Amino acid sequence: MKCIVCHSQSIEPKDIMEEIHSGNDIIYVKLNIPVCSSCGERYYDRKTMKHLEEVQKTVFNGTSNLSEIGKVLVYKD
Numbered sequence: 001m002k003c004i005v006c007h008s009q010s011i012e013p014k015d016i017m018e019e020i021h022s023g024n025d026i027i028y029v030k031l032n033i034p035v036c037s038s039c040g041e042r043y044y045d046r047k048t049m050k051h052l053e054e055v056q057k058t059v060f061n062g063t064s065n066l067s068e069i070g071k072v073l074v075y076k077d
């Protein structure tokens, strides 16, 4: 498999944290997908996309199992 962005051959499965945004909240979803180690391009297959859609649904209707790991804060001058 060749990277479509940088044409590197070094695409390997990696654990990544995909971000889902819900209003001001950010939900991280752990995925194991092929990532180009030279430019960082992520490759989502159909199954992964479907999984993310499912997760997104449960986040929006409030049925997902979420735990708080930190806060997102905005600095005001």
Ligand SMILES: [Zn+2]
Pocket (backbone or CB within 6 Å): 003, 004, 005, 006, 007, 008, 036, 037, 038, 039, 040, 041
């Ligand atoms: Zn690349």
